[in-house]
């Protein structure tokens with residue numbers, strides 16, 4: 279099975295590094311960046327100081343990259359739909375594995391629903407993993423979800439490595455929702471810490487955030503228990519407690535009233551807005567998500583957001 283990774287950001291590059299032993303092609307859209315990476319054996323913008331092994335070939339030629347039979351899609355969520363539409367002929371019928379986390383703001387779909395336009399059983403790899411940890415060869419456990427159990431097993435075999443342990447699931451919707459929703463809660467957790475509201479408040483937000491994740495999972499077609507695994511609870515734990523997370527760091531900056539570099543990928547910002555709309559459409563209570571959407575849109579500041587959450591009517595803990 280030949281493998282390519284599309285998208286030479288931090289995560290795409292890290293995944294390609296782990297697959298280099300078996301041979302892998304990494305596609306970067308910028309020809310100059312691709313040439314520089316191929317020559318210097320480094321992705322200096324996203325993973326400075328990490329060596330790109332010999333088995334990894336970088337190209338900016340999408341046709342060459344899409345000649346592989348298995349393709350990992352690591353372009354950011356909000357660019358995925360347009361990318362798939364533009365390149366449908368190259369992607370059609372391939373074994374496609376989503377690697378992004380989020381919900382498309384225009385269509386309110388997750389990555390596997392978008393990939394389903396061009397392939398029958400899209401898979402997803404998701405779970406607690408910082409690109410830098412994967413690139414350094416630190417041990418990581420992730421979920422590989424695919425509705426087709428035979429293809430899921432094949433992809434699990436192909437994409438596991440000495441340091442990446444993949445657990446199988448047949449619930450891609452649940453797996454992708456876990457990855458998408460945890461970023462929203464991580465923004466809230468960062469905001470609470472940035473505003474100095476304390477670790478107890480953060481623990482409350484993580485727990486009540488997880489309750490929101492579980493509440494919307496079923497109505498969106500997921501098996502709620504999937505979110506108790508690596509792709510949901512696991513990634514929620516990592517992202518809400520680490521300043522390495524861009525979503526947490528963005529929230530932290532909001533909490534401090536500080537600026538945040540808008541060129542940094544923060545998937546939870548658009549996803550909060552998308553999920554708040556889904557929750558409204560389906561009449562599902564998601565107060566933390568709604569507050570994060572309001573923070574991102576500048577309709578509330580952190581102190582008003584916290585006041586909104588604390589002034590809600592008292593209720594049972596379910």
Ligand SMILES: NC(=O)c1ccc[n+]([C@@H]2O[C@H](COP(=O)([O-])OP(=O)(O)OC[C@H]3O[C@@H](n4cnc5c(N)ncnc54)[C@H](O)[C@@H]3O)[C@@H](O)[C@H]2O)c1
Nearest residue numbers: 286287288289290307353354355357378379407408409543
């Ligand atoms: N970085 C991590 O630790 C990590 C871990 C797990 C999952 N992810 C997920 O992986 C996805 C990508 O994140 P990242 O960290 O690699 O982001 P990144 O910001 O490091 O890189 C994004 C890459 O996508 C490219 N890109 C942007 N728009 C594009 C388009 N329209 N067509 C083609 N390429 C385009 C950019 O040039 C850049 O190389 C996100 O959904 C993220 O949630 C990231």
Ligand SMILES: O=P(O)(O)OC[C@H](O)CO
Nearest residue numbers: 405406407408523524525
């Ligand atoms: O840096 P973040 O917040 O995009 O998080 C990266 C990964 O999703 C963590 O699993």
